Amino acid sequence: MSIEIKAPQLPESVPDGTIASWHKKAGDAVKRDELLVDIETDKVVIEVVSPADGVLEKIIKDAGDTIVSNEVIATVKEGSAEAAQKSDTASKSEKSEESATPESDSSDDGDTPVLSPAAKKLAEEHGLNPGQISGSGKDGRVTKEDVLKAIEGADKKTASPAPQAQRSEVPVGDGSSGRVEERVPMSRLRAKVAERLLQASQSTAMLTTFNEVNMKPVMELRSRYKDQFEKAHEGVRLGFMSFFVRASVEALKRFPAVNASIDGNDIVYHGYQDIGVAVSSPRGLVVPVLRNADHMSLAQVEGKIKEYGNKAQDGKLSIDEMTGGTFTISNGGVFGSLLSTPILNPPQTAILGMHKIQERPMAVNGKVEILPMMYLALSYDHRMIDGKEAVQFLVTIKELLEDPARILLEI
Known part of the structure; x- marks a missing residue:
């Protein structure tokens, strides 16, 4: 049985919140009252815990997403953690077997190259479009080796790391001097404090x-x-x-x-x-x-x-x-x-x-x-x-x- 994990009821003074960080990943075993996620508001960080033993089945709202009161952010599959994980593993195994059937060896779209079962599974895992992979097999068939080459090529294109959600170091100049800058997103609390301080200085006749x-x-x-x-x-x-x-x-x-x-x-x-x-x-x-x-x-x-x-x-x-x-x-x-x-x-x-x-x-x-x-x-x-x-x-x-x-x- 799946249980919906909802954001808590926020007071009227706090219209929404932001998913700060997940302490568990989808598929992880969880225990009742174990911390799952931190939700950051303008004033505090609210901790959301698991309502039961089981497995974190699905994360609906990722870190950085904005949420409102009582919004569903994840689901937990109830039951003992071991049983839930076995059930989840069995389900994944069934899906894997289905993808390995001869039917998956072909495509309804005539323009899409034919992939071997292993190649198709690997391409799906890495989010690759089969139509953009050159096949070296018979009649243009895409083999597992072709997919691995495509993955390697994609990795090279994205070799320069994207800015991280939490912080990133940005080199300055030619980098030889070791001068770096650090870019850190402002937390909701810090942003709210800044907003209130600016409001106070602009909207009041403040003296000391x-x-x-x-x-x-x-x-x-x-x-x-x-x-x-x-x-x-x-x-x-x-x-x-x-x-x-x-x-x-x-x-x-x-x-x-x-x-x-x-x-x-x-x-x-x-x-x-x-x-x-x-x-x-x-x-x-x-x-x-x-x-x-x-x-x-x-x-x-x-x-x-x-x-x-x-x-x-x-x-x-x-x-x-x-x-x-x-x-x-x-x-x-x-x-x-x-x-x-x-x-x-x-x-x-x-x-x-x-x-x-x-x-x-x-x-x-x-x-x-x-x-x-x-x-x-x-x-x-x-x-x-x-x-x-x-x-x-x-x-x-x-x-x-x-x-x-x-x-x-x-x-």
Whole structure:
């Protein structure tokens, strides 16, 4: 019994997908829940597994093909893998015997040369047109040797490799200098990110305001309690991101416009804080969302960020986990960035950029002290947020981080 393998139901925000790669070939034995194919969308890679034991009977959609929800992409012949493979082999054997009958020794078309059974089978396997093969046998009969010569000639014509689907190296100049170029197709995720970034820069009135925060209070608090925190919360480590998330939540409550979004000519004010956290993955930048971050403790924030980070590296993030978000935090500091201007993540109207903690001489009460400082950047859509609000929002985050007790007291 053959079972249809269908593409999964895609959400409305994802109209279609692309077959990224097949992990099995037609004729391969498969087991129930074994990975068959990866489908790449604008946001995530979706894994499709086998619904039963058997053999991958037919691949309908090849790598690079575009698919839509519930479209049939392959069929699996159900049953034990051994039995299914025997049945498939027997079927192929019957076809081979049929092709070897005397009837195959001739052709209905008088202009087509006569092929021996072995020659005909070989020509079919290599996709050769019998009419283009010169026969050296009696009465122009095409022999197996004639087909082999035709195959050799076709191979010579295609000796220069065609561009590969995934990547190709293109020599530059005379090649003697060893200079090469590498051409790699852009993934759907990378293309979508590029499209959204371009859209954000062209369709918003984006400005960026900067400030700096003394990270010493947070660092001291973290150093004092990190061991107790990890022990109390079953291995969850206390990092800096949870402080920034909690500070952002409190600031968003005070400045609702920063937490809003623009929908056409309407402003949508959100009565909740869903914080997107930009993380790097092998496929590019992804932004999973901390839902209802205002109800999350520091430990819950750290645990969820760690979970998202692991999923991003393994390509396991779901579309739901990256959908929505009312505000985004991007931490370029983990890569060593000292200062940057983050780009908006539409339809959100603001994004906070964290950076590297750098010791710098600072004037404190008339004296010079060496303090661990971090530059903060807030990019915002000026159509929605006034400069005064943006500056006050960033100052609020600065004040909360420089006196972490205020986060708990909400003052």
